Amino acid sequence: MKYISTRGDAPVLSFEEAMLTGLARDGGLYVPETIPTMSTDDIAALAGLSYEDIAFRVMRPFVGDAFTDDEFKGIIARAYEGFRHDARAPLVQLGPNHFLMELFHGPTLAFKDFAMQLIGQLFQFSLARRNERVTIVGATSGDTGSAAIEAFRGLDNVDVFILFPHGRVSDIQRKQMTTPDDANVHALAMDGDFDDCQAALKDMFNDFDFRDGVRLAGVNSINWARVLAQVVYYFSTAVSLGAPHRKVSFTVPTGNFGDIFAGYIAKKMGLPIERLVIATNQNDILHRTMDTARYTKEGVVPSISPSMDIQVSSNFERALFDAYGRDGNAVAQLMDELKGGAFAISQGAMETLRDHFDSGRASEDETMATIASAYVGTGEILCPHSAVGVKVGNENLSSTPMVTLATAHPAKFPDAVEKAMGQRPALPPHMADMMDKPERVTRVPNDLGHLQALIKDRIAAR
Numbered sequence: 001m002k003y004i005s006t007r008g009d010a011p012v013l014s015f016e017e018a019m020l021t022g023l024a025r026d027g028g029l030y031v032p033e034t035i036p037t038m039s040t041d042d043i044a045a046l047a048g049l050s051y052e053d054i055a056f057r058v059m060r061p062f063v064g065d066a067f068t069d070d071e072f073k074g075i076i077a078r079a080y081e082g083f084r085h086d087a088r089a090p091l092v093q094l095g096p097n098h099f100l101m102e103l104f105h106g107p108t109l110a111f112k113d114f115a116m117q118l119i120g121q122l123f124q125f126s127l128a129r130r131n132e133r134v135t136i137v138g139a140t141s142g143d144t145g146s147a148a149i150e151a152f153r154g155l156d157n158v159d160v161f162i163l164f165p166h167g168r169v170s171d172i173q174r175k176q177m178t179t180p181d182d183a184n185v186h187a188l189a190m191d192g193d194f195d196d197c198q199a200a201l202k203d204m205f206n207d208f209d210f211r212d213g214v215r216l217a218g219v220n221s222i223n224w225a226r227v228l229a230q231v232v233y234y235f236s237t238a239v240s241l242g243a244p245h246r247k248v249s250f251t252v253p254t255g256n257f258g259d260i261f262a263g264y265i266a267k268k269m270g271l272p273i274e275r276l277v278i279a280t281n282q283n284d285i286l287h288r289t290m291d292t293a294r295y296t297k298e299g300v301v302p303s304i305s306p307s308m309d310i311q312v313s314s315n316f317e318r319a320l321f322d323a324y325g326r327d328g329n330a331v332a333q334l335m336d337e338l339k340g341g342a343f344a345i346s347q348g349a350m351e352t353l354r355d356h357f358d359s360g361r362a363s364e365d366e367t368m369a370t371i372a373s374a375y376v377g378t379g380e381i382l383c384p385h386s387a388v389g390v391k392v393g394n395e396n397l398s399s400t401p402m403v404t405l406a407t408a409h410p411a412k413f414p415d416a417v418e419k420a421m422g423q424r425p426a427l428p429p430h431m432a433d434m435m436d437k438p439e440r441v442t443r444v445p446n447d448l449g450h451l452q453a454l455i456k457d458r459i460a461a462r
């Protein structure tokens, strides 16, 4: 299995190389050269298997010869052993044909754990075998950062630097990033918004001297392995609802487009997915793009679903690559135009995107109202991101079962949830003392030179 860049001008890599590389050297994102498919029989055979066994069968074709079957099975087993629900991604029913896939039973209470716990294990295995060390820099609007820190904390051959927007993550998200006291963990509160953090990260990757000097690696969803791990729960859920003999639709609370892109890959592999619905908060660039065929950046307005406060949606580039017939030059040109703030999508590409994706948005009031009504109607306490999804999912119900992804635990956003339903969700017992722990964080300006110098100094001091 080979991996190519969405901009068509970077070395072709193996799975392991692409995983350790992160962003392609032409600024693009790695994708598989071809998408492996599963037959109806292959999918039917997943029924009744454990999450780990499904993960093995779904991901195996993508990793090529990077690991033996036993090695890969061991990696998967270790990745999910810390989850607090046997089903890993359990389903609850919200209405006659509407289900909620709970993705928040991992160690940091968000869907990011599904991928981050796995790539934590994959990195450890690969780095040990190669006798290498890496510097991970991640950008986060709150959840990726805590999941990355949890997956990599305490490792000798990895330093992990997390850039988060100062003042724009919830208190719990911040505490999850600033309270671990491991020497290899560096929480950096940056002036600006998430897009600024992500832009700084991409600038570091595009500075080859720095990149090669610190052996930079990325664990944001620019990393293909992140997307791959998330493909699995589309399979496990669809099969539990009757796939391959029955179609299923998914609504996905969306920001950086990684999670919904994983659903698109599941569909390409043969999973009978009818619709993939993009659900955005008031920062609705993707919904507007689906409507107007123009991707136009506007300022980010902080919301009660802060992890989705994003304008530059990285993985949309992967969808554009397919929509433009895998033409790397066309994608490179669009990304160049985006530096000016906007680009237009051709009619043909737009038709392809609309063949797969629908979209909707939820305002702040609608998000709050959905938290309240879901609790009254079903007893389920939604986090604000999941509530954005449920609101949009409700608008897209049909005779096909709809599954909305619940992407975080409500206790990560207690203020918003309390305001919406009058009750403060409790943290699970393993995190109950989090608010009392001391914090370790460095405030940093949005300045590439400053960030690079800080990272080099910290590595030298270890």
Ligand SMILES: Cc1ncc(COP(=O)(O)O)c(C=O)c1O
Residues within 6 Å of the ligand: 110, 111, 142, 143, 144, 221, 253, 254, 255, 256, 257, 258, 259, 260, 307, 308, 385, 386, 407, 408
């Ligand atoms: C809780 C939560 N929901 C939804 C999203 C959006 O997911 P994606 O960026 O993969 O579109 C994020 C951030 O990634 C998140 O942390």
Ligand SMILES: N[C@@H](CCOP(=O)(O)O)C(=O)O
Residues within 6 Å of the ligand: 139, 140, 141, 142, 143, 144, 145, 219, 220, 221, 222, 255, 256, 258, 307, 308, 314
């Ligand atoms: N919402 C994310 C933003 C980063 O997304 P990623 O999937 O590219 O890592 C977060 O919580 O940090």
